[in-house]
Amino acid sequence: MRIGIASxxxxxxxTTVATNLARTAVRRGRRVAYLDxxxxxxxxxxxxxxxxxxxxxxTLPVPVVDPGRCDGCGACGEICRFxxxxxxxxxxxxxxxxxxxxxxxxxxxxxxxxxxxxREVGVVSGGQEGKLAYRQGLLNVGEAMSPPLxxxxxxxxxxxxxxVVDAPPGTSCAAVEAxxxxxxxxxxxxxxxxxxxxxxxxxxxxxxxxxxxxVVVNRAGRDGARTLALCERYGVEIVAELPDRRSIAEASSRxxxxxxxxxxxxxxxxxxxxxxxxxx
Amino acid sequence: MKIAVSSTGPSVDAACDERxxxxxxxxxxxxxxxxxxxxxxxxxxxxxxxxxxxxxxVADLGVSVVLTGRCxxxxxxxxxxxGVSVVVGCTGxxxxxxxxxxxxxxxxx
Numbered sequence: 465m466r467i468g469i470a471s472x473x474x475x476x477x478x479t480t481v482a483t484n485l486a487r488t489a490v491r492r493g494r495r496v497a498y499l500d501x502x503x504x505x506x507x508x509x510x511x512x513x514x515x516x517x518x519x520x521x522x523t524l525p526v527p528v529v530d531p532g533r534c535d536g537c538g539a540c541g542e543i544c545r546f547x548x549x550x551x552x553x554x555x556x557x558x559x560x561x562x563x564x565x566x567x568x569x570x571x572x573x574x575x576x577x578x579x580x581x582x583r584e585v586g587v588v589s590g591g592q593e594g595k596l597a598y599r600q601g602l603l604n605v606g607e608a609m610s611p612p613l614x615x616x617x618x619x620x621x622x623x624x625x626x627x628v629v630d631a632p633p634g635t636s637c638a639a640v641e642a643x644x645x646x647x648x649x650x651x652x653x654x655x656x657x658x659x660x661x662x663x664x665x666x667x668x669x670x671x672x673x674x675x676x677x678x679v680v681v682n683r684a685g686r687d688g689a690r691t692l693a694l695c696e697r698y699g700v701e702i703v704a705e706l707p708d709r710r711s712i713a714e715a716s717s718r719x720x721x722x723x724x725x726x727x728x729x730x731x732x733x734x735x736x737x738x739x740x741x742x743x744x
Numbered sequence: 745m746k747i748a749v750s751s752t753g754p755s756v757d758a759a760c761d762e763r764x765x766x767x768x769x770x771x772x773x774x775x776x777x778x779x780x781x782x783x784x785x786x787x788x789x790x791x792x793x794x795x796x797x798x799x800x801x802v803a804d805l806g807v808s809v810v811l812t813g814r815c816x817x818x819x820x821x822x823x824x825x826x827g828v829s830v831v832v833g834c835t836g837x838x839x840x841x842x843x844x845x846x847x848x849x850x851x852x853x
Contacts, residue, residue, distance in 0.1 A: 541800075545792070546792045546793055547792060547793020547794075547796040547797055547818075548793070550793075550796050550797070550800055550822060551800075552799065552800050552804075552822055552825055552826040553825065553826040553827060555825050555826075557796075557821060557825050559793070559796065559818055559821075562792060562793055562796075562818070
């Protein structure tokens with residue numbers, strides 16, 4: 465079973481839910497794979513503390529033009545949807561950071577002047593902590609091209625009883641790439657207008673992806689009725705409500721998991737795990 | 745020598761558009777101030793690479809100088825490759841931008 469943890473708004477508690485769920489499943493004897501696909505800030509390792517055993521760079525092919533062969537026809541620039549390659553005044557310019565690596569330019573070049581270079585966009589790494597296999601991607605600073613790196617993390621998914629995919633916030637390509645192929649999605653929200661607004665976007669996104677979704681309300685307390693009304697409108701169930709508790713925030717700031725310090729949280733996450741496994 | 749001014753409208757009375765890649769249109773003029781016409785910028789609503797395509801557009805028109813508010817690195821690189829020079833920081837109307845450009849260049853321009 466592969467569970468995506470997503471949110472819309474950042475900072476609602478995706479990693480909190482993902483790491484606590486993963487640790488709970490390990491404690492219940494499950495083989496767990498944790499894929500940190502929040503590649504701009506993969507911080508699941510802070511809580512799960514795996515020993516990273518390997519790392520490898522993730523590269524993307526980008527075009528390189530041989531000016532000796534190029535006759536400046538501009539066919540490469542015509543086919544590129546992202547202006548990553550453009551022909552101006554008979555010269556071809558390449559903007560590697562805009563390139564989506566489709567290979568179209570080299571295919572249409574009539575004089576075979578376009579070769580490939582490899583550009584590193586980030587690093588994928590992995591390791592183990594007991595029965596938990598950990599994988600993450602880390603996007604290079606200044607880099608915008610996260611979907612290929614997320615695909616690289618998904619590609620090294622180990623065999624497990626439960627795969628937890630920690631998705632990036634938002635509803636753009638990066639989040640979609642992380643959620644694609646998940647059996648279910650848990651959308652983590654908090655009872656604030658911001659989080660509710662972005663939860664609605666996330667609900668629309670998972671509906672378009674055709675993935676069944678459920679909601680976890682983090683820092684639950686005030687203003688819960690509006691979140692409930694939104695979920696009812698989408699026919700989506702709230703499967704857990706985690707209270708706003710200072711002791712949990714303090715533990716979290718020390719890199720500790722809620723299920724390790726609070727028996728009530730442990731019970732809630734056990735119930736959440738049982739619920740997810742029932743639905744399988 | 746042709747000059748392109750990024751503009752919010754097609755005439756010299758229109759305000760300069762401070763954006764290069766996503767300006768509404770370019771007013772094209774000669775260095776003596778004679779207006780040759782205007783060209784809509786189809787890249788204004790483009791998600792990616794608007795500056796690059798706008799640079800290509802003005803280069804293909806045979807423009808030598810661009811007057812605009814600001815110009816991003818990709819557009820700058822494209823304009824440089826095409827041998828088009830860029831003046832940033834233009835404000836006011838298109839006519840004013842053209843006038844201050846020719847005043848700064850001096851009578852020989």
